[in-house]
Amino acid sequence: xxxxxxxxxxxxxxxxxxxxxxxxxxxxxxxxxxxxxxxxxxxxxxxxxxxxxxxxxxxxxxxxxxxxxxxxxxxxxxxxxxxxxxxxxxxxxxxxxxxxxxxxxxxxxxxxxxxxxxxxxxxxxxxxxxxxxxxxxxxxxxxxxxxxxxxxxxxxxxxxxxxxxxxxxxxxxxxxxxxxxxxxxxxxxxxxxxxxxxxxxxxxxxxxxxxxxxxxx
Numbered sequence: 001x002x003x004x005x006x007x008x009x010x011x012x013x014x015x016x017x018x019x020x021x022x023x024x025x026x027x028x029x030x031x032x033x034x035x036x037x038x039x040x041x042x043x044x045x046x047x048x049x050x051x052x053x054x055x056x057x058x059x060x061x062x063x064x065x066x067x068x069x070x071x072x073x074x075x076x077x078x079x080x081x082x083x084x085x086x087x088x089x090x091x092x093x094x095x096x097x098x099x100x101x102x103x104x105x106x107x108x109x110x111x112x113x114x115x116x117x118x119x120x121x122x123x124x125x126x127x128x129x130x131x132x133x134x135x136x137x138x139x140x141x142x143x144x145x146x147x148x149x150x151x152x153x154x155x156x157x158x159x160x161x162x163x164x165x166x167x168x169x170x171x172x173x174x175x176x177x178x179x180x181x182x183x184x185x186x187x188x189x190x191x192x193x194x195x196x197x198x199x200x201x202x203x204x205x206x207x208x209x210x211x212x213x214x215x216x217x
Contacts, residue, residue: 079098
């Protein structure tokens with residue numbers, strides 16, 4: 001089982017690396033998607049406050065080589081989360097944990113520092129940072145309430161395909177259906193001031209509560 005998972009993750013990493021920060025392809029029409037309004041989709045996504053996802057991402061900064069890593073993001077509540085980042089060949093392992101109003105960052109099992117937000121800690125430990133608080137919404141395929149005004153574009157099914165918010169531009173590609181009528185992005189690209197991050201999500205795991213909610217609702 002562990003070997004199979006490693007093979008899958010290596011394959012996913014290669015897909016991300018080979019595609020670099022190229023923008024995702026446009027979403028193709030599919031009979032598996034329901035046509036819904038963007039407001040309806042986002043209302044359902046906003047209810048989801050706990051989940052776990054895993055996948056891989058690549059990043060490109062001006063003047064630097066493309067980096068790649070895999071991740072596991074566990075959102076424990078609206079404010080608390082645990083994000084694990086592992087580089088190829090396990091050269092480094094980072095955990096970002098937010099609990100009780102503070103953020104702790106661990107690198108290779110060593111406690112690096114504690115702060116109120118993760119961005120500064122990531123910059124110190126990794127040399128780059130991402131807006132994690134806003135990304136808890138963006139990665140679901142919806143604008144962030146915390147990030148203020150935005151510009152958004154949607155496809156025929158009500159999926160978010162372009163989002164400009166908080167200085168970032170997000171392009172969304174393939175969507176996949178999980179649990180009932182919930183569709184989540186499989187690929188997204190984030191760009192800001194020459195910094196580009198492409199994220200590919202392999203799986204979404206939702207608590208049983210949300211699955212029941214979709215059936216009952």
